[in-house]
Amino acid sequence: MAEASRLFHTPLIPISNPLYKTISSTRFQSQSQSQSHPVIFHKRSIHCPASTTDTAKAIVTRDVPWGCDIDSLENASALQKWLSESGLPPQKMEIQRVEVGERGLVALKNIRKGEKLLFVPPSLVITADSEWSCVEAGKVLKRNSVPDWPLLATYLISEASVMKSSRWSNYISALPRQPYSLLTRAELDRYLEASQIRERAIDRVMDVVGTYNDLRLRIFSKYPDLFPEEVFNIETFKWSFGILFSRLVRLRSMDGRVALVPWADMLNHSCGVETFLDYDKPSKGVVFTTDRPYEPGEQVFISYGKKSNGELLLSYGFVPKEGTNPSDSVELALSLKKSDKCYEEKLEALRNYGLSASQCFPIQITGWPVELMAYAYLAVSPPSMRRQFKEMAAAASNKTTTKKDLRYPEIEEHALQFIVDACESSLSKYNKFLQASGSMDLDVTSPKQLNRRLFLKQLAIDLCNSERRILFRAQYILRRRLRDLRRGELRALNLFDGLRKLFK
Ligand SMILES: C[S@@+](CC[C@H](N)C(=O)[O-])C[C@H]1O[C@@H](n2cnc3c(N)ncnc32)[C@H](O)[C@@H]1O
Incomplete structure (x- = not known):
C-alpha cells in the first residue's frame, strides 16, 4: 500500500509549544472574497539589514508577484528553464496544459513501469533550513522556534516580497495565485453546507487564522521593519498556507522533512496510481518510481495519498470524477x-x-x-x-x-x-x-x-x-x-x- 507522501494532517502548531498554541476561539470576520486576489503592495520598504544579497536589501516598490493564473504556461516555462539552468537534470517530461489539473507533467518519451523520474537535487528543494533572502527575518523566526509549517508559510511570503532578489522568484511566479485549498468561511457556509467535511475545513481556517494571530502578536509586531503588515497579513498567510496545503510533501527518507519541491509539485494526482515522492539517497534527489508505463504525450501522475473526495477537496481543491476514487x-x-x-x-x-x-x-x-x-x-x-x-x-x-x-x-x-x-x-x-x-x-x-x-x-x-x-x-x-x-x-x-x- 502506498503511504501518503503528502502531509496535510499535521497540526499547524505543535501543542507542546505554548507559543504556537492554536487560538481556537479566534472569530472570523468574513474574510471575504478578496482573499484570493493578488495583494498589491506599494512603496513599502522592508528593512532587511543582514541580507545575503544587495538586492535583497531592496525596497519593495513594485507589485509583489503572488503567483499566476493556473492555466498560464508562460511562468511555468520560465520555471522550467530556470530549474534546468540551476541543476535539474534533463527530464523525460515537460510542463504542459492538461485535461486533469490544468497544468501537469507530460511524458516526452516512453517511460517504463518501475522507472525512477525527476531527480530534483536538495539545492532546489525548499525546507525549513533554506536560506532567507532577508537573513535577519529568518533568524528571528528560528530564535523563536517557529515550527516548520508557519515558518515555511512566512518564508514564502518573505521571498515573494523581495521579488527578483529571491532565488525562488521563478518558482513563486509559477505558483497559483488562487489556491483553492483554503476556502473562506463564507464559501464553506455557502458550498459545503451538506458535507461533514465543512467542519474540518472550518477548523483548518481557524488554525491558519490562529497561527497568523500568534505570529503577529509575538513576533511580527515586535519587528515591524522585518515583517511589515502590508506584506505579512492574514490575506498573504491564507495564500501561503493554501500553497503549503496543496504542495508540501513529507520526504520520508529525508528524516520525514516537509518540503516544497519545485518541478515535482507540478505532478497531479490520480486515484489509479500508488506511487509517491521521496528522497532517493543513492541519487541524492527527490524522485518517484512509476507504477505503470507512459507513452509520449500522456500525463504522468503520482498519488497524494489514499484520501476521500472530501479530503482531496479540503487540501487540494479538486474532486475526482464520481466513482473513480476507491478510497472515497x-x-x-x-x-x-x-x-x-x-x-x-x-x-x-x-x-x-x-x-x-x-x-x-x-x-x-x-x-x-x-x-x-x-x-x-x-x-x-x-x-x-x-x-x-x-x-x-x-x-x-x-x-x-x-x-x-x-x-x-x-x-x-x-x-x-x-x-x-x-x-x-x-x-x-x-x-x-x-x-x-x-x-x-x-x-x-x-x-x-x-x-x-x-x-x-x-x-x-x-x-x-x-x-x-x-x-x-x-x-x-x-x-x-x-x-x-x-x-x-x-x-x-x-x-x-x-x-x-x-x-x-
Ligand atoms: C501539487 S499541485 C500540481 C500542479 C498543479 N496542477 C499546477 O498547475 O500548479 C496540486 C494542485 O493541482 C491540481 N490537481 C492535482 N491533481 C488533480 C486532479 N486529479 N484533478 C484536478 N486537479 C488536480 C489541484 O489544483 C491541486 O491543488
Whole structure:
C-alpha cells in the first residue's frame, strides 16, 4: 500500500509549544472574497539589514508577484528553464496544459513501469533550513522556534516580497495565485453546507487564522521593519498556507522533512496510481518510481495519498470524477437522543472512551466500520441493558482493542433502523443542496469572482454527488439487512405459531 507522501494532517502548531498554541476561539470576520486576489503592495520598504544579497536589501516598490493564473504556461516555462539552468537534470517530461489539473507533467518519451523520474537535487528543494533572502527575518523566526509549517508559510511570503532578489522568484511566479485549498468561511457556509467535511475545513481556517494571530502578536509586531503588515497579513498567510496545503510533501527518507519541491509539485494526482515522492539517497534527489508505463504525450501522475473526495477537496481543491476514487468515503454523523432516559449514563460511557454525544463515522462504498454499529447499539439500547453501555462505548471507540464485533440480536433491528434514519437525514441535506444549487445566486460583479464561484459551486456539486452515492449504497444494504431480519423473525413467528397449533 502506498503511504501518503503528502502531509496535510499535521497540526499547524505543535501543542507542546505554548507559543504556537492554536487560538481556537479566534472569530472570523468574513474574510471575504478578496482573499484570493493578488495583494498589491506599494512603496513599502522592508528593512532587511543582514541580507545575503544587495538586492535583497531592496525596497519593495513594485507589485509583489503572488503567483499566476493556473492555466498560464508562460511562468511555468520560465520555471522550467530556470530549474534546468540551476541543476535539474534533463527530464523525460515537460510542463504542459492538461485535461486533469490544468497544468501537469507530460511524458516526452516512453517511460517504463518501475522507472525512477525527476531527480530534483536538495539545492532546489525548499525546507525549513533554506536560506532567507532577508537573513535577519529568518533568524528571528528560528530564535523563536517557529515550527516548520508557519515558518515555511512566512518564508514564502518573505521571498515573494523581495521579488527578483529571491532565488525562488521563478518558482513563486509559477505558483497559483488562487489556491483553492483554503476556502473562506463564507464559501464553506455557502458550498459545503451538506458535507461533514465543512467542519474540518472550518477548523483548518481557524488554525491558519490562529497561527497568523500568534505570529503577529509575538513576533511580527515586535519587528515591524522585518515583517511589515502590508506584506505579512492574514490575506498573504491564507495564500501561503493554501500553497503549503496543496504542495508540501513529507520526504520520508529525508528524516520525514516537509518540503516544497519545485518541478515535482507540478505532478497531479490520480486515484489509479500508488506511487509517491521521496528522497532517493543513492541519487541524492527527490524522485518517484512509476507504477505503470507512459507513452509520449500522456500525463504522468503520482498519488497524494489514499484520501476521500472530501479530503482531496479540503487540501487540494479538486474532486475526482464520481466513482473513480476507491478510497472515497463520507462521514455519517450519529447522535444520542436528548430524550433518551439514559442519555447521561450513555454520554458518560462514551466520554470515558473519548467519544461524544454526536460522533462521525466514515462510510465507504464497500461498507462501514464496526465502531459505527457499536455506537448505534448504544444509542438505541433500553435502560434494561445499562450494564452493557460500557462495552458498547468501548467498541464504538477506535482507541481500544476490546472486542469490536458485538452483536445484540434483541436490538439489532432498532440499531439498523437508527443508522438508516441517520443516512436519510444526511441524504435530505444533500438533496436540498443539490436542488438549491440550480438556483444558487452567482451574481457577482468581477469576472474573476464569478469564475471562482462557478468553480467552487461545481466542486461542491461533485462532492455532494459522490458522498450521496455512498450514502445511497449504505442505505440500500442496511434496508436489505433489515428486510432479511424482519423476514427471519416472521418465519420464526410462523413456525412458532404452527407448532403451538399442532400441540393444542
Ligand atoms: C501539487 S499541485 C500540481 C500542479 C498543479 N496542477 C499546477 O498547475 O500548479 C496540486 C494542485 O493541482 C491540481 N490537481 C492535482 N491533481 C488533480 C486532479 N486529479 N484533478 C484536478 N486537479 C488536480 C489541484 O489544483 C491541486 O491543488
